[in-house]
Amino acid sequence: MTSVPEIQIADGVRIPQLGFGVYQVPPEATEEAVTTALEVGYRHIDTAQMYGNEQGVGDALKASGLNRDEVFVTSKLNNGFHRRDAALRAAEQSVERLGGPMDLFLIHWPLPTIDVDYLETWQAMIEIRDAGLTRAIGVSNFQIPHLERIIAETGVTPAVNQIEVHPYLTNEAVRAYDAEHGIATEAWSPIAQGAVLGDPTIAAIAERLGRTTAQVTLRWHVQRGDIVFPKSVTRSRVEENFQLFDFELTDEDVRAIAALNRDHRTGPDPDTFDYIPA
Numbered sequence: 001m002t003s004v005p006e007i008q009i010a011d012g013v014r015i016p017q018l019g020f021g022v023y024q025v026p027p028e029a030t031e032e033a034v035t036t037a038l039e040v041g042y043r044h045i046d047t048a049q050m051y052g053n054e055q056g057v058g059d060a061l062k063a064s065g066l067n068r069d070e071v072f073v074t075s076k077l078n079n080g081f082h083r084r085d086a087a088l089r090a091a092e093q094s095v096e097r098l099g100g101p102m103d104l105f106l107i108h109w110p111l112p113t114i115d116v117d118y119l120e121t122w123q124a125m126i127e128i129r130d131a132g133l134t135r136a137i138g139v140s141n142f143q144i145p146h147l148e149r150i151i152a153e154t155g156v157t158p159a160v161n162q163i164e165v166h167p168y169l170t171n172e173a174v175r176a177y178d179a180e181h182g183i184a185t186e187a188w189s190p191i192a193q194g195a196v197l198g199d200p201t202i203a204a205i206a207e208r209l210g211r212t213t214a215q216v217t218l219r220w221h222v223q224r225g226d227i228v229f230p231k232s233v234t235r236s237r238v239e240e241n242f243q244l245f246d247f248e249l250t251d252e253d254v255r256a257i258a259a260l261n262r263d264h265r266t267g268p269d270p271d272t273f274d275y276i277p278a
């Protein structure tokens with residue numbers, strides 16, 4: 001079985017660089033999808049309260065027979081729970097659904113245009129960590145000013161920042177800020193939900209190496225040092241996406257793929273996104 005490298009993200013906390021994402025996996029299909037991923041060898045699952053499928057993740061973990069400390073589990077605070085008391089309650093509910101404390105808990109979106117200040121939310125995240133509900137805390141979709149503010153006001157640096165990154169949105173400025181401050185970057189939608197898979201530059205590299213375009217794209221993230229968790233409900237793809245550690249891109253390949261950047265977001269802009277689920 002391929003061995004997945006681990007990255008140190010906080011004192012004593014190490015995360016497998018490759019995981020399995022469950023965004024848009026229907027709740028009733030989640031236990032099966034996560035079971036498949038665990039069978040293939042993934043030991044890192046990325047879910048969120050907003051996805052409505054934490055229970056399926058928890059059920060798969062329980063059914064797997066693996067010890068809870070053998071699988072790294074991330075969840076994210078939903079947008080409606082940014083106030084302190086709501087955040088603490090929501091974190092407790094995640095722990096219950098997942099069957100034990102989380103390894104990493106993130107603020108899903110900063111929501112900078114709504115009236116609940118994400119600074120209050122970050123202070124609540126520190127309490128959530130100190131209460132033992134999660135081993136590490138971080139953020140998602142935070143832009144540089146949001147990061148600067150929470151670090152300056154609390155002195156606590158997020159362990160990770162999970163942001164949209166793929167060959168069509170290389171997000172270099174935020175990645176550089178993360179790196180300078182010891183924040184691990186997690187790249188969401190690493191294959192742009194499939195949009196980069198027909199790219200001729202990536203296809204040419206894939207053909208030369210005898211790999212698929214998905215594998216080349218995921219390997220590109222890995223060689224740049226980012227953490228990835230591609231999503232698939234298709235077993236053959238779950239297997240394909242796990243085979244990233246027995247080949248290498250040249251520096252020139254890495255640069256050629258980065259040069260495909262066109263600042264194209266597949267998801268919302270974090271500066272204006274203000275969705276609160278009903």
Ligand SMILES: NC(=O)c1ccc[n+]([C@@H]2O[C@H](COP(=O)([O-])OP(=O)(O)OC[C@H]3O[C@@H](n4cnc5c(N)ncnc54)[C@H](OP(=O)(O)O)[C@@H]3O)[C@@H](O)[C@H]2O)c1
Pocket residue numbers: 020021022023024046047108140141162163187188189190191192193194197214215229230231232233234237238240241267
């Ligand atoms: N923090 C955030 O705001 C945020 C936002 C978005 C995503 N995320 C996280 O990032 C994870 C991954 O992102 P994502 O789910 O948006 O997109 P993604 O992983 O970039 O792409 C998933 C799509 O690509 C297909 N696919 C996967 N592997 C493939 C392969 N080898 N060949 C061809 N097609 C393949 C999947 O199809 P099938 O499933 O039909 O096989 C699915 O349609 C999420 O699951 C979630 O954990 C976080």
